[in-house]
Amino acid sequence: MAIVEVTIIPLGTASPSVSQYVAGCHKVLKQVTDLKYQLTPMSTIIEGDLGRILEVVRQMHETPYQEGAQRVSTTIRIDDRRDKELTMAGKIKAVEDKVSLA
Template identity: 60%
Template sequence: MAIVETSITPIGTGTPSVSKYVAKCHEVLKEYPDLEYQLTPMGTILEGDLSKIFEAIEKMHEVPFDNGASRVSTLIKVDDRRDKKGTMEGKMRSVLDKL
């Protein structure tokens, strides 16, 4: 199971606000009930099958274009650990236990 952080930024929208684009990108995630996700102030974290995550991100990347953006920048950070099952919650708990 992979944990992936992504940030999709529309460019050329005529406004510095991107929340409407973020909301529309998150609508795509409704098509993927098998993926866990968490919206953060700077991006979205997804947990699940890596191929499904990449598929969802590809669809999310298209959303700003479909809504008038002339350019889109998408950052993707992948944590694909295969020696044991990793989860968003487990990663957070591991750090908090050490604080």
């Protein structure tokens, strides 16, 4: 299982606001039932099978074009751990456990 951070930035738009484009990308995620995701103020975190995540990220990348963007810049950061199950909640808990020991 992988955790992927994705940031999709439309360029060449009439406004500096990108929330409508982010909403469009999240409509793609809402249709997906086999992945978990979390919207953050600066990106979206997706958890699940890496191949499936990359398929969905491709769909998300195309969304701003459908809404009139002339250019799209997508940044992807992948955490793919194979020696044990990796989850968003598990990563957070590992840090919180260490904070409580300090």
